[in-house]
Each structure stands twice: as C-alpha cells, then as structure tokens.
Amino acid sequence: MIKAAVVGATGYTGAELVRILSRHPGVELVALTSRSYAGKPYYQVYPHLYNYIELECEELNLEQLVAGADVIFTALPHGHSMDIAAQAVKQGKKLVDLGADFRLNSVEHYHNWYKVKHTAPELLSQAVYGLPEINRAAVAGSTLVANPGCYPTTVILGLAPLLKNNLIDAGTIIIDSKSGVSGAGRGLSLKTHFSEVNDNFQAYAVAAHRHIPEMEQELCKLAGGEVTISFTPHLVPMTRGMLSTIYANLTCQMDSEQINRLYRQYYAGEYFVRVLPPGMLPQTKALAGSNFCDIAVTVDRRTGRVIVLSAIDNLVKGASGQAVQNMNVMFGLDEKSGLDVVGMYP
Structure with a gap:
C-alpha cells in the first residue's frame, strides 16, 4: 500500500x-x-x-x-x-x-x-507539469509534480489537438470561462458570501488572472512557438463545475466533421477525456464528482473560427482527481484506480 x-x-x-x-x-x-x-x-x-x-x-x-x-x-x-x-x-x-x-x-x-x-x-x-494526457511520460519518471490549475486544465485539453497540428492562429485565442464558487476555496470572503453570489453572475480578474501565464507557458510548448490568449473568468452561482468556451481563427479550411475526427483521434485511448458526438455539448452537471473532461468542437463556417467547449468538475479533474491520476502514473498504477466513478446526476 x-x-x-x-x-x-x-x-x-x-x-x-x-x-x-x-x-x-x-x-x-x-x-x-x-x-x-x-x-x-x-x-x-x-x-x-x-x-x-x-x-x-x-x-x-x-x-x-x-x-x-x-x-x-x-x-x-x-x-x-x-x-x-x-x-x-x-x-x-x-x-x-x-x-x-x-x-x-x-x-x-x-x-x-x-x-x-x-x-x-x-x-x-x-517539477513536471502534471497534465497526464499531455505529459504522461514525464510524470511517470518524476518525483515532483505541479498539478495544473482548474482553468488551465479545460483550456489546454481543449486546445491541444489544434495547436499540435498548427490549425489555428495562436494570436487569436479568446477564452471565456465559468467556475462554481468552490473554486475560490473554503476561506471566508465577501466575494463568496451567499448574498453576494446567489442570483448573481460576474466576471473577475479580467485580463489579470494568475492562470494566464500558466496557460500561455503550456500552450506555447504545444504550439512550438508564441501563444497569446485573451482570458476572462466568471463566477457562477453553483457549487461545482467549470466550463470554458474557446474561440480561435482557423489557418486552413476545415469543417466540423474533420475537426471532430481530429479530436477523436488525438484523444483515442484517453479514458478521462470524452470527445462528445456532434450535437452533444458539455454540461457541468454531467461531470459532478467525476474525473472526466468533456469536450465538444465545432466550426463556425461563417466566421472561419473554431469553437471548443471544455467542461470539468473543478474540484476533481480540475484539482484533486487529477492529483490522484498523477500519483497513479508516478507509481505505475492503473491510471483509473480510485477514479473510475460516474458523475452524479441530477
């Protein structure tokens, strides 16, 4: 043990x-x-x-x-x-x-x-950046793992297939993310007081969130060059869950079917990343308590932009579940061990 x-x-x-x-x-x-x-x-x-x-x-x-x-x-x-x-x-x-x-x-x-x-x-x-789907081999040989932030987990997994294949303009990435209140931690603060959060929806840390350099650092590694993002996080009146909507300009003509095929191939064999079928979109409630990241991708043919939706439970795949996934990789265990749990619904 x-x-x-x-x-x-x-x-x-x-x-x-x-x-x-x-x-x-x-x-x-x-x-x-x-x-x-x-x-x-x-x-x-x-x-x-x-x-x-x-x-x-x-x-x-x-x-x-x-x-x-x-x-x-x-x-x-x-x-x-x-x-x-x-x-x-x-x-x-x-x-x-x-x-x-x-x-x-x-x-x-x-x-x-x-x-x-x-x-x-x-x-x-x-230190190895502990996103197993991207850095599994390095995690396996490491003794010190930096578990990713919750927002970066949704964003990096959402963009990896596009950046690795040079399919988007890396200077046009716009990310709109929403998080449940548990992401702010258990400490008392006015920002997360019930009366402030309930029936409210607000952006925060606009153009200044501390996850920006983390995301750009790891996205640059995937792209093999400079990546600059615009990132706006929002707090929503729910306990758990995170959903990022990501926009970028395509550098070549591709349709939604081709993009979906690319994502399915890229994440083939990745148990904890579920690329949803066309017409099915991620929702936070479907992920509560699970270590899955659900991704949907489509092409807006009118604008020439790709739209990626990426959702997780911010406390599980966005934090503790991913930490246990990293531990499993570090010790050579079945990566699903302790984590093969279906999300709670409703």
Missing part, C-alpha cells in the same frame, strides 16, 4: 483528495494536516466521511510527516509548498503540489504574478 499524506486537508481540494484516497484500493492515508482543526477527528470537519476516515487532523511536523509517507499531497495556497517540496526531495519521496508554486518555469514570472519570493527555485527544473 502506498502511504499518503495530505497537507492542508481541510480545504475543499484537501477534502476532495481525502474522499478519493479513502476509497483508493492501493493507498493508505497516514496523515492529514490542518492548522485550523488540529486535534479534531477529520469526520467532525467533514461529516460525509464518517466511518471512512478515522484519522485526526494534526499540526504539520514536516520531517516526521515526510518520513512516514511515500507520497505527499500539498493542498495549500501559493507560497506555502516550497519548504515541504524541498524536504520531500531531500528524503527521496514523491510530492504532488496542488498549488501554484511549481507550475511556472520562470521564477521571474512567478514573482510578477503571485507577488511571493520563490524559496526553492532549484526545484523548478525538476
């Missing part, structure tokens, strides 16, 4: 990790850390896991925690995973970081976008 520890276990992504790992046939949870709930049984924080999790939340004792685990998941805000990663590497353990500390290859970009000094820049060259 793989011994797993979750640092930051009482946030929403931490709780989703614990839920998935508690049912994973190859994993034993050995430590759950929380500064806010140290000493409390985990099920008192998250009652839905009563009789599934007997562990208590504990303060982080870094060297001890790393020594007792085979893999450490860090579900922490940016700036808080660097020391833990350094200790994991020192002890020869594997780590999956669900935060932003190892997603960007450039220390300068990290500082510019996150306004935090990177204290472990020497680890950036070791």
Whole structure:
C-alpha cells in the first residue's frame, strides 16, 4: 500500500483528495494536516466521511510527516509548498503540489504574478507539469509534480489537438470561462458570501488572472512557438463545475466533421477525456464528482473560427482527481484506480 499524506486537508481540494484516497484500493492515508482543526477527528470537519476516515487532523511536523509517507499531497495556497517540496526531495519521496508554486518555469514570472519570493527555485527544473494526457511520460519518471490549475486544465485539453497540428492562429485565442464558487476555496470572503453570489453572475480578474501565464507557458510548448490568449473568468452561482468556451481563427479550411475526427483521434485511448458526438455539448452537471473532461468542437463556417467547449468538475479533474491520476502514473498504477466513478446526476 502506498502511504499518503495530505497537507492542508481541510480545504475543499484537501477534502476532495481525502474522499478519493479513502476509497483508493492501493493507498493508505497516514496523515492529514490542518492548522485550523488540529486535534479534531477529520469526520467532525467533514461529516460525509464518517466511518471512512478515522484519522485526526494534526499540526504539520514536516520531517516526521515526510518520513512516514511515500507520497505527499500539498493542498495549500501559493507560497506555502516550497519548504515541504524541498524536504520531500531531500528524503527521496514523491510530492504532488496542488498549488501554484511549481507550475511556472520562470521564477521571474512567478514573482510578477503571485507577488511571493520563490524559496526553492532549484526545484523548478525538476517539477513536471502534471497534465497526464499531455505529459504522461514525464510524470511517470518524476518525483515532483505541479498539478495544473482548474482553468488551465479545460483550456489546454481543449486546445491541444489544434495547436499540435498548427490549425489555428495562436494570436487569436479568446477564452471565456465559468467556475462554481468552490473554486475560490473554503476561506471566508465577501466575494463568496451567499448574498453576494446567489442570483448573481460576474466576471473577475479580467485580463489579470494568475492562470494566464500558466496557460500561455503550456500552450506555447504545444504550439512550438508564441501563444497569446485573451482570458476572462466568471463566477457562477453553483457549487461545482467549470466550463470554458474557446474561440480561435482557423489557418486552413476545415469543417466540423474533420475537426471532430481530429479530436477523436488525438484523444483515442484517453479514458478521462470524452470527445462528445456532434450535437452533444458539455454540461457541468454531467461531470459532478467525476474525473472526466468533456469536450465538444465545432466550426463556425461563417466566421472561419473554431469553437471548443471544455467542461470539468473543478474540484476533481480540475484539482484533486487529477492529483490522484498523477500519483497513479508516478507509481505505475492503473491510471483509473480510485477514479473510475460516474458523475452524479441530477
């Protein structure tokens, strides 16, 4: 059994990790850390896991925690995973970081976008960007994985077939994304107060969202050249779910049938990416609780643009499910292990 520890276990992504790992046939949870709930049984924080999790939340004792685990998941805000990663590497353990500390290859970009000094820049060259459908071989050989952000997961998976085949103008990409409120985390804030979110629909971080450099970095790798995007995220009054609508100008004449065939071929054998048949569009409710990414693509022949719709559960494929998928790849397990769950509906 793989011994797993979750640092930051009482946030929403931490709780989703614990839920998935508690049912994973190859994993034993050995430590759950929380500064806010140290000493409390985990099920008192998250009652839905009563009789599934007997562990208590504990303060982080870094060297001890790393020594007792085979893999450490860090579900922490940016700036808080660097020391833990350094200790994991020192002890020869594997780590999956669900935060932003190892997603960007450039220390300068990290500082510019996150306004935090990177204290472990020497680890950036070791970190692998953990989108298994794109970087599976690198993930398999890694000890430090940077789990992608939720918005980038929808966008990169949505655009990969087009960029790899040089079918779109990389300077014309426009992304309109919507996320459920759980993406903002469990911390209290006016922005996610019920009275502010309910019956409301709003854009935020327009032209300034911190996932922009992450998306451009990985899209450039796929395209083999510069990619510049326009990205606008929105908050919608639902708990889970994320849907991105992506527009770009085609560089050659293709119809919807040809584009769909390309996507089906590109993602053939990828269990967690479902390319939907023509006439069927992604919807967030069909993905709740699952690790799938549903994609639909069509060509607007009138404008010469391709339109890609890409949807996930932001807490699963957009965070914790993808982290477990990465762990499975790192340890040579069946990639579906612990994750082969149909979404909840309605």
